[in-house]
Amino acid sequence: MTAADPGSFPPERLEAFWMPFTANRQFKAAPRLLARAEGMNYWTADGRRILDGVAGLWCVNAGHGRKEITAAVSRQIGEMDYAPPFQMGHPLAFELANEVVRIAPAGLDHVFFTNSGSESVDTALKIALAYHRVRGEGTRTRLIGRERGYHGVGFGGISVGGMVNNRKFFGSMLPGVDHLPHTHSLAHNAWSRGLPAWGAHLADELERLVALHDASNIAAVIVEPIAGSTGVLMPPQGYLQKLREICTKHGILLVFDEVITGFGRCGSPFASQEFGVVPDMITCAKGLTNGSVPMGAVLVQKGIYEAFMSGPSQAIEFFHGYTYSAHPVACAAGLAALGVYEREGLLTRAREMAPYWEQAVHSLKGLPGVIDLRNYGLIAGIELEPIAGKPTARAYDVFLRCFERGVLVRTTGDIIALSPPLIIERSHVDEIFGTLADVLAGH
């Protein structure tokens, strides 16, 4: 049986796989199976073309089926399928770290490899705690996230994250965590283009937490520069700068979770460069390998790495790592992906496309149910009025009807999130928004 042969895919063959973040029973009753992908498109198992409006899941930045990545991955599997990362190394790991550092904000010049965004977040939180301890400030144990934040699904990530359904089933999580208020306000910022004007003062809430706990007890603050999974929330103008200033003033590490904003999504390699705010650590994943092989990374400032490099030289400095940290196949994929991004100018292409994209996003204003439109780089959020008593139903219906018409969008709550591959052309933008306009208008 092949995935492209839906006729031979009886419903009972769908049972064993417990699908993540999915309404399993609904899906299995009417499955949407993808079978092939190339460039801007997927093809379903029954042969329909689907324009990818979300780069898979914010990760396929150079588009699907890139031959350079395929070749690098298959070459590497043939040459050396696996190498242990503890007390051993292989050249590609060092090369990829150098290449990531080359495009990263100045100062972030060491890289710890993981396998996912969630692992990157847990790793960054652990680095923050251990960093303060090795410097003799072991009382700095509190972690600060933000309401509506998404930092993956590890216990660290859900503790500092702020999406209720990702938290409420899972007990007490990490102790000693506080949350800044989220920055979303339709009353002040609806229909903003780019970064909204209102809300920088919300960063001052960090001062309130410092006053409550004392800075000597606070290790780190983690935020997404643009919050994606919670429904595309843009940072108010000046907000990230303020967070940076307050963290610096109090010796608190600032972590930017760039799992979705990394690798060109906003118009610069990282959102940090786009917004001119350099954090102490950046977490990333997804676009690192163009989504082709699971991999994540934490970029850290030189001073953080160096703080660990003390004590006897034969001692392990940081008791952390994964069997698949810097997996050779993932490293090969990462090097090939970064090569494609650089050769094709994809790390800054979102900046060129942004004006056309912005016009298209805001062309949806006035359509039934649309209560806000937001955009930055090649990101869009379309917020819909929830149907009374049926939250999420309106957006889910739009998702289904777009899929039926050959466009893949993503929804979270009653918000539609768009994040296409960065190779997108104007004709694709027209197709995505033309389809959305028809669906929203009920045609």
Ligand SMILES: Cc1ncc(COP(=O)(O)O)c(C=O)c1O
């Ligand atoms: C900001 C952010 N952090 C972390 C993650 C988790 O990444 P993963 O699903 O690879 O664990 C995501 C995933 O979408 C994300 O958007």
